Amino acid sequence: MAATTNIRVTETPLVLYALRRADDALVLGHRLSEWCGRGPALEEDMALANIGLDLLGQARSLYAYAAEVEAAGHDEDGYAYLREAPQYRNLLLAELPNGDFARTILRQFLYAAFADPYWRAMMRSTDPTLAAVAAKSEKETAYHLRHTAEWVIRLGDGTGESHRRIAQALDDLWPYTGEMFEADAAEHALVESGAALDPAAFRAEWERTVADVLSQATLAVPPSGWMQKGGRTGRHSEHLGHLLAEMQSVARAHPGATW
Amino acid sequence: MSKTVTPLWEVFIRSRNGMAHKHVGSLHAADSTLALQAARDVYTRRGEGLSVWVVPSSAITASDPGDKGMMFEPAESKIYRHPTFYDVPDEVGHM
Numbered sequence: 001m002a003a004t005t006n007i008r009v010t011e012t013p014l015v016l017y018a019l020r021r022a023d024d025a026l027v028l029g030h031r032l033s034e035w036c037g038r039g040p041a042l043e044e045d046m047a048l049a050n051i052g053l054d055l056l057g058q059a060r061s062l063y064a065y066a067a068e069v070e071a072a073g074h075d076e077d078g079y080a081y082l083r084e085a086p087q088y089r090n091l092l093l094a095e096l097p098n099g100d101f102a103r104t105i106l107r108q109f110l111y112a113a114f115a116d117p118y119w120r121a122m123m124r125s126t127d128p129t130l131a132a133v134a135a136k137s138e139k140e141t142a143y144h145l146r147h148t149a150e151w152v153i154r155l156g157d158g159t160g161e162s163h164r165r166i167a168q169a170l171d172d173l174w175p176y177t178g179e180m181f182e183a184d185a186a187e188h189a190l191v192e193s194g195a196a197l198d199p200a201a202f203r204a205e206w207e208r209t210v211a212d213v214l215s216q217a218t219l220a221v222p223p224s225g226w227m228q229k230g231g232r233t234g235r236h237s238e239h240l241g242h243l244l245a246e247m248q249s250v251a252r253a254h255p256g257a258t259w
Numbered sequence: 260m261s262k263t264v265t266p267l268w269e270v271f272i273r274s275r276n277g278m279a280h281k282h283v284g285s286l287h288a289a290d291s292t293l294a295l296q297a298a299r300d301v302y303t304r305r306g307e308g309l310s311v312w313v314v315p316s317s318a319i320t321a322s323d324p325g326d327k328g329m330m331f332e333p334a335e336s337k338i339y340r341h342p343t344f345y346d347v348p349d350e351v352g353h354m
Binding site for chain 2: 047050
């Protein structure tokens with residue numbers, strides 16, 4: 001039986017960029033897959049699975065590109081299954097547990113309100129592969145944003161219980177939103193070349209979208225205080241290790257298995 | 260089982276331009292906006308649709324199965340109403 005040692009990734013700025021976005025999509029998509037068969041209604045069970053599959057597709061495209069750029073013989077499965085938590089580069093927001101339906105919907109909304117305009121703008125990237133990934137992702141995230149925004153409004157402006165639950169989720173998730181707008185030197189190098197865009201440039205639009213939807217949902221925008229970060233450099237919450245242990249269990253128990 | 264108060268909707272999908280919307284099934288949703296999104300998520304996952312309608316099931320008036328003799332049997336003996344006595348040119352396409 002082959003050993004399941006972790007791969008070592010040479011993280012040039014472009015590889016790192018692709019992995020960060022791919023890890024966001026994979027980890028968030030995996031969280032949504034945890035709802036499969038447990039949704040509050042069949043309709044929403046399928047809606048969450050659909051969004052999860054969209055994200056999985058985005059992750060695959062970006063991992064495939066990382067593999068091509070890194071040119072070290074790694075592939076999509078290697079990046080997904082043979083890296084441990086400190087090697088993952090996703091936002092902390094993506095790995096937070098699902099909690100109840102309100103928390104899952106709000107987490108997706110907060111992410112989509114950033115990802116949708118971000119990917120739409122990335123269609124103008126000077127990197128043709130990233131521009132193509134962006135063009136595909138943008139249509140998907142536009143729907144994610146619309147769907148989750150409708151639910152945020154209905155949960156916030158719904159019953160006493162739904163309002164209480166989503167208000168609690170907003171308080172809990174808010175400190176994880178700032179990390180979306182962070183960029184380090186490696187990413188700024190790509191911004192310089194036009195391959196990537198500075199996420200900070202999308203903050204004002206994100207704030208407008210969020211404020212508009214929260215106001216319709218009769219929820220108050222939390223004060224912008226201290227923000228959590230660390231996911232982009234591999235310093236994760238305790239939740240990611242458990243997620244990966246489950247997600248990677250088959251690949252690590254049966255290395256190289258096909259079916 | 261919890262009491263359900265979520266309204267039922269009928270879903271119609273048009274698969275191609277020029278075709279009519281066809282009934283594909285039903286679903287539960289709180290309002291028309293969510294019903295349309297649910298229809299998209301449940302019934303168009305494999306590229307089935309170009310257009311979706313949702314209609315409150317309560318808006319449909321249906322024939323009574325008990326009336327089917329009176330309603331439908333008189334048509335069965337009138338084969339001359341079927342357009343089978345002449346050929347439709349291929350160019351006409353879908354009728």
